[in-house]
Amino acid sequence: MDGSSCYDALILSRSRKPEFSGSVEEETATVQGNNPVCGDRVTLSLRATDGTIHAVRHQTRGCAICMASADLMAEAVTGSSITDALELGRRFADMLETPSSQNMIADEDVLPVGLQAFRPLRTHRSRLRCATLPWTALGEALTQ
Amino acid sequence: MDGSSCYDALILSRSRKPEFSGSVEEETATVQGNNPVCGDRVTLSLRATDGTIHAVRHQTRGCAICMASADLMAEAVTGSSITDALELGRRFADMLETPSSQNMIADEDVLPVGLQAFRPLRTHRSRLRCATLPWTALGEALTQ
């Protein structure tokens, strides 16, 4: 249908059936991200030691984009270093906030395909926060 | 000059040389009228006994219209009954506040010529208060 481009097949399927929901065992950090504007809420649970993220799980109450973003984020950062995860978050935000005419090649080089699924949101600024909310929460969890 | 119609010869001469300025002897009432919008101030001094106004004097700090109005009012009400003076004030206000198209004949029947000199102000609503201020003060003095 029209407008479905905002909802990549991957986003749809992960929003319906998240693969990383719940909470981790031997949790080292948990943090809640809220978007008061729309009531979206993401609760992250993670185990990170020695600068490495070993496991991430989320409980998300929100729209399809927020749900899928949390889930794909969990997948993308599991096993990566904290530094890399934070850097990935920055690149993800950059991709979304850069006007759609610029920076097309760069994304593909640096972002996992799963995250590129959100690229069509660029033209829908009011929904950006839905995609970045889990990342903001992750940033908080990792730097607190 | 253009616009001079607002300033009848009578208004001009009385504003330059008021004939009723000052204060009366054996004063029975005095009252101050202020227009905070423009700073005009009229101080009335009068002697009224047995329902009759025997004498009125004014001290006016204001524009030509206010000055002349105070002076011509003093002239018009001297010797008249309080009831008649209040009624004259109402008619004067009526003349000024009625849209210029109406009521042309009536004025001439009921208002002294001196007061009719203010009729052109009808088209200059922001100046009406200048002409009515002395009358408002008189009303207060007579009913207090």
Next chain:
Amino acid sequence: MNIAEIRAQFPILSEKVHGKPLVFLDSAASAQKPDVVIDAMAQMMRSQYANIHRGLHWMSERATEAYEVSRNRVASFLGGAREEIVFTRNSTEAINLVAYSYGSLLKPGQAVLISEMEHHANLVPWQMLRDRAGIELRVAPITDDGDLDLDAYGRLLSDGRVALVAITHMSNVLGTITPAERLVTMAHDAGAKILLDGSQAVVHRKIDVQKLGVDFYVFTGHKLYGPTGIGVLWARRELLEAMPPFMGGGDMISHVTFERSTWAPIPAKFEAGTPAIVEAIGLGTAIDWVENIGYEAIGAHEAALTAHALRVLPEVPGFSVVGKPKERGGVISFTMEDVHPHDIATLLDRNGIAVRAGHHCAEPLMHRLGLTATARASFGIYTTEEEIDTLAETLRRIRQFFV
């Protein structure tokens, strides 16, 4: 009422969005403006503009006259006197004005009573007053259908400590029209004054503040087909006269010295500084335009639209209407199983249909309803049944897409 003719007066309605004809179902957030309103504002700035009051020149006299004529129009629109009409920026400022000014006359031990379905505009100012003045804030509950619980309302009034009731005349979420006369009588019987938030109600029905018997009534221009930047507080003369000014500045004074100032008579006392002159003229024009169409015709049109919507929308799989109030205006909040309201709104938008989604500035009401967000379609004079059919059809496809 000829809808085609009316629509032709709203240039924006022939715009396209994402290549689709615009279907604007967000009038409860802000209505579109007819040509006459836009033209009246432009025309004033083109040919008859100056600052108002105390200008002794022609342009200023004409502008002052036009501004005051707008005040007269609002007065006769609400059934109040011209001195009782205070121009504000919007409903929000009107309510804040009352909370600051009338609120400063309240004492600890007294209470303000609101309801569970208030817009933040009729909630936060009272919370701030509570915290500033040490008064109590009471909240009248609603029923599960979304009506005010009148028994509870009565109980909350019964100790006689409520100084002011502040309640919406129509909910922007549930569409509920509250039983104003009843609320007024009960408030007065308990010795309370009552303010009605008419932001939504005034768009849908004829208001007569005398018949309602209310003490304060507020509304906002931009929802009534008028400009942004202009709203109205009506209050009984005695109240306005007893209330201290809200903001200080030019035009609201009588006399100023460094030691002390005295205030201008009402309504000037509450209009400090250069007002939204052009916007007041726009609002006056909008009111003329609305009254020209007539509330009878508007009411009939909206009732028909709402009935139609309540017939066709629930046939969409997974669709549920939020609230089932006894009496409702042209506002329908809804949810759809398995599709978040934001995703609904985004996909509707991509198909040219503008609805709102979120908490609609009524977070505590959402909480009461056990929701975090709803989608909301709201209707205006220019809304058609076909647009509602398009909405239903598109919702059906959205649901298919997601499930």
Next chain:
Amino acid sequence: MNIAEIRAQFPILSEKVHGKPLVFLDSAASAQKPDVVIDAMAQMMRSQYANIHRGLHWMSERATEAYEVSRNRVASFLGGAREEIVFTRNSTEAINLVAYSYGSLLKPGQAVLISEMEHHANLVPWQMLRDRAGIELRVAPITDDGDLDLDAYGRLLSDGRVALVAITHMSNVLGTITPAERLVTMAHDAGAKILLDGSQAVVHRKIDVQKLGVDFYVFTGHKLYGPTGIGVLWARRELLEAMPPFMGGGDMISHVTFERSTWAPIPAKFEAGTPAIVEAIGLGTAIDWVENIGYEAIGAHEAALTAHALRVLPEVPGFSVVGKPKERGGVISFTMEDVHPHDIATLLDRNGIAVRAGHHCAEPLMHRLGLTATARASFGIYTTEEEIDTLAETLRRIRQFFV
């Protein structure tokens, strides 16, 4: 700067008044609006209007973007950050916002310092604060020439109890441009914050809040060739962050429950309810338009006009200029022997010339000058030397008429 081209952009300037070509010398009260401003507003309402914020649909996103772009324009215009720009109705509301919000942080024993030449907008709110909060209100005197008395200013600051200085950046009566940098340094040295009322100054010269070093700066849209209903408060981020909200309502909150609410980040915290959206767009357009002409050209034009006026007007018999400040903008107050300012204004008007007469919302200043009223001619971008000659010529005839 081509005046004919500029005048052609102001449709109102070719109107006739009482059969005479309009000579508009009342820009300090409110300026006329160029076509681009009128058109931008009409265009928005015709093709891209909706309520802003939290709208997930196209019209709302575009309107939000346009509104926020206007905020960016104002920010770069003043040299501040976008979060530091709060839209208000006008200067008056901006000052009242500071008086209510920042004012609520002041304690008895502290003082606010204003000057003898303040507009009521920068006087009455502080008086009201004084009476509400039990602080002291101090008044810095002016010299007979109409300059701020800097020695006295310094003395009034010297006990370190002044928490806030609030002073005009340009007098609307005397035309005096105050030595802002100096005032700021002295205030800061004494531990005070300082607010400048830029209502007049911003029309005549480039403002850079960072260079000025000021803490609060306010101005009003309608004097800057923009619409009515929109004004600006700029304040340092730390101050805005520390200040409690002024009005409560939608858009200024983060989270709301009946028990308590938390506030949105700045600047939203200070913009409760639906703002003057269309007017903000108009103001942004006006600022673009002004910057496009450039303050250098504007300044040169106005300096030439003012010099010309100060040459030809005093040749009119009985004429005297009120005030002789070191530095002045395009505003000249005057009196004429034996003719009251109101009579001057009325007769000028009948000859098509718009000036203001009265106390110009600065009663205490009038008192200080030993006057009750003055007439005032004020110049805009579109004013010509010929218009000033017409003024002088007409004043001459008025004087003849009266004497």
